[in-house]
Amino acid sequence: MTADIIDISRHREKALRLACAVLAEGFPVVIPTETVYGLAADATNPAAITRIYETKGRPRFNPLICHMADLAMAERYAIFDPISRMLGEMFWPGPLTLILPLRSDSGIHSLATAGLDTVGIRLPKGFAADLIRAFGKPLAAPSANTSGKVSPTSALHVAEDLGEKLKLIVDGGAAAVGVESTILRVENGAIRLLRPGGVAAEEIEKATGLPVIRPEGPAAIIEAPGMLASHYAPGAAVRINADHVERGEVLIRLGSVQVKGSEFATAIFDLSPSGDLAEAAANLFDTLKRADATGAARIAVTPVPDHGLGEAINDRLARAAAPRE
Missing domain, CATH: 3.40.50.11030 (Threonylcarbamoyl-AMP synthase, C-terminal domain)
Structure with missing residues (x-):
């Protein structure tokens, strides 16, 4: 199997139709986001999520970010405290992920959260948001590359790495931000930085008036993507x-x-x-x-x-x- 590549600058509506069809079959689709290209699949379908892990060769203890179309959709799956809500209203859609408690009836499968009682949620811009809205379910979407390797910022990067394992790659041009989202978790009224990314910590501090607490030393547990010590590595x-x-x-x-x-x-x-x-x-x-x-x-x-x-x-x-x- 070699992936079909469709350019949204010329065939946006067709790309939406084809992507929804592949997602409905329980297979992942590569989608452009403002951060990097994502390997997206139905976050409520265990077979689809399993295919993400298998395609990437990703450890199953490493949770996936679940992407939502808007804040109202996110609230159906996760519980927002006041500070997290403020952060979402300020920085979504955009390169920010919030780690939030899962609702008991969320429907997001435990494979996507690596069995945690929390979920990483992000609201992307552009085609990704339109696709989620059209599909009607959240999409679990890690970066579309072999696990541990350099993340892709173009459709060509994905095709060279994973093209033979995929059905569809949606080409949206070069990713504008180029690094993954910033990941935050609010606990006891404090904002913890789990992974720096496309929104600078200083920007968050300026907008909220609250300090962003950096981690001290290596993470004892993996509570969000991008926390493995060795990651984003080229062959050299x-x-x-x-x-x-x-x-x-x-x-x-x-x-x-x-x-x-x-x-x-x-x-x-x-x-x-x-x-x-x-x-x-x-x-x-x-x-x-x-x-x-x-x-x-x-x-x-x-x-x-x-x-x-x-x-x-x-x-x-x-x-x-x-x-x-």
Whole structure:
């Protein structure tokens, strides 16, 4: 089986019809979102959810984010405290996921939540929201890539990785944000950051007037996607915060910085020649894939400022560079 690819810039209504048909059969569909491309399936159908895990080779203890069409739909599946509701009203639709208690009658299958009594909920923009509305059920949708590897920001990335395992890929062009959603959990009136992402923590603090509490050390339990120590990894080893280049390495830099030994680099890529962190985030995964495609054994990445979207970029790079099992 090789996936059909349909471009929504020319065939949007057809893409909606075909995607709904595949979802109704209990199979996953690849959809574009503003963050990365998602491998979406009916969150209430255990067979469909199982196919997500099998297609990705994803550990079943790693929960999935469930995507909703609007806040009213989300409230039918999860319980919102006042702060979580405020966050949803401020940042949805967009690259924010909230971890919320499941309603007892939600219908979201326990395979999607990895057996937890909570669920990660996000409201995406554009085609994804239209598809959920047309299908009428929430869609569980992790990134559409082999588990642990670099996330896809284009339909081509997905086709090269998983194309032979899929029925349909919906092509919506390059993902605008380029990194996954920020994941938050509100507990006892405090906002905890479980994964930095497309909404900067500083932006959340400014909007709410509340501090965002960062984790201290590695997570003891997996309560949201993206918390595995080794994740987002290319085939090559990744060396972060590099101040020099070793012979045969590929260099990824930010802001056209001059790096000692760059003449020894197999290739040089720049996440953003101007140093713009939003541009760097949008280019991160594609650049890692391009660097990996050179065949070099190691990728050296220069330091990235740890503020704004730089926090999400550094999170992904640290996981890409982590020791692999």
